[in-house]
Amino acid sequence: MPVYEYACADCGYRFEYAYKIGDVRELKCPSCGSKSVSKLISIPGLVRSSGLSHGGRTCCGRTERCEKPPCSSDGRCHR
Numbered sequence: 071m072p073v074y075e076y077a078c079a080d081c082g083y084r085f086e087y088a089y090k091i092g093d094v095r096e097l098k099c100p101s102c103g104s105k106s107v108s109k110l111i112s113i114p115g116l117v118r119s120s121g122l123s124h125g126g127r128t129c130c131g132r133t134e135r136c137e138k139p140p141c142s143s144d145g146r147c148h149r
Contacts, residue, residue: 079106 073088078099085100097107 075110075112076107077110078102078104079108080104084110 073086075084075086076097076099077084078101081099081102081104083099083101087097096105098105099107
């Protein structure tokens, strides 16, 4: 199943959607319900079997993904 990443033009929410064979539905933003979503170009993830995680950081320095990026406009975390 291919997984694609989308961003909402209205609220900025980013989400992933896994398509099933024959799936032709029109996507809506799970955050605000808008139909103004666009597919993002993303790099496929690398799966490592060693169990080690290199982890990334969000714009506010946290390791877990922000619910609605960017999490702030002033550089401080408002989660």
